[in-house]
Amino acid sequence: MRDELPSACPDRALRRSRRAGAPDLDFGSAGRMTSLASRVARAAGAWPVLAIVCAWLLALPAVAGCASGDTALAGRYAATAGDTKPSLQLNPDGSFRMRDVPMPGMDVSGCWQGGERSVTLVERAPDSVDGIRRALPPPLTEADLNAVRGDGIDTLQQAVDAGLLPVGSWWAHRPRRAGETVWVKVYEPRIGLAVGDAKAMLRLADGRVIEQTAKQGGDGEFEFAALPADAAVKAVGVRFPEQPDRPRWLSVDDATKLLYLIEFDANAIGATKGGATEGGAMTLTVQADGSLVSDFPDATHFKRAP
Numbered sequence: 001m002r003d004e005l006p007s008a009c010p011d012r013a014l015r016r017s018r019r020a021g022a023p024d025l026d027f028g029s030a031g032r033m034t035s036l037a038s039r040v041a042r043a044a045g046a047w048p049v050l051a052i053v054c055a056w057l058l059a060l061p062a063v064a065g066c067a068s069g070d071t072a073l074a075g076r077y078a079a080t081a082g083d084t085k086p087s088l089q090l091n092p093d094g095s096f097r098m099r100d101v102p103m104p105g106m107d108v109s110g111c112w113q114g115g116e117r118s119v120t121l122v123e124r125a126p127d128s129v130d131g132i133r134r135a136l137p138p139p140l141t142e143a144d145l146n147a148v149r150g151d152g153i154d155t156l157q158q159a160v161d162a163g164l165l166p167v168g169s170w171w172a173h174r175p176r177r178a179g180e181t182v183w184v185k186v187y188e189p190r191i192g193l194a195v196g197d198a199k200a201m202l203r204l205a206d207g208r209v210i211e212q213t214a215k216q217g218g219d220g221e222f223e224f225a226a227l228p229a230d231a232a233v234k235a236v237g238v239r240f241p242e243q244p245d246r247p248r249w250l251s252v253d254d255a256t257k258l259l260y261l262i263e264f265d266a267n268a269i270g271a272t273k274g275g276a277t278e279g280g281a282m283t284l285t286v287q288a289d290g291s292l293v294s295d296f297p298d299a300t301h302f303k304r305a306p
Helices: 036-043 142-148 156-161 167-171
Strands: 075-079 087-090 095-099 107-114 118-123 132-135 182-187 199-204 209-213 221-224 233-239 248-251 259-264 281-286 292-294 301-304
Touching: 132 248, 142 156, 156 167, 167 259, 182 199, 182 233, 199 221, 209 221, 233 259
Parallel strands: 182 259
Antiparallel strands: 075 087, 075 301, 087 095, 095 107, 107 118, 118 281, 132 259, 182 221, 199 209, 199 233, 233 248, 281 292, 292 301
16 A cells, blocks of 8 residues: 655655555656756756656755855745746755655755856765765654544554555654564665665664565565564665665664664765766756846746745
């Protein structure tokens, strides 16, 4: 049973009842739009309906390493057309953030530079350790429970079991109990590249390394169902098909959890041709009234927001 939202969002793809069995961690695959510009075009309603990747990202701070932007252009902008209207924030420190691309809840961030005639957005590559990083959705809170409380729902566990709150946010923070399955989801958060024939590994406190192939029909979904009752995960590793002799590892310092979400940088692992992912930049032309128009054929128009 799949959630009504695209399964490219790990947190949302897990929004289902634990009583229904193992979570559907599928991120989707067909018809991904791979450039920042094309995602904005889709959000503004200029493209026909396509299957899209949701590329869930955690809330990110201002991007480190950006050069200061033109203060005259800094500010908040909003797209003027389309069912979904993304907003664009150009910060004076040279960072930008674009929200609701291509659907509500999404974020794209990076650095921007501008002048009298144009603004260039360069999407932020994910911070990583040797090409991978652990992602943690915000933990569920009492406020989340209060929003769905009632009809026998009095605890966060009950709300998650009923499918009212995302199980991804719950499992990524809940310690494993003896006999429970541990899941690892490996995914590329920026443009939705498939992980292919990668293998995931868990290094336990006793030194054992357990390696697992992806479950059938699930790209990047790894199920560790036969762990010892007292297993303590000390590191999560990934062996990518592009570099099978070079496993990547992330240390785990907290208690073993039910779910580990692992993002990978396609450039760092050699999964892209020429060492660069497609379309991480976008240029907008500055108009006489101070609004911005993208260089993509749809000419997405961003106007200053109050």
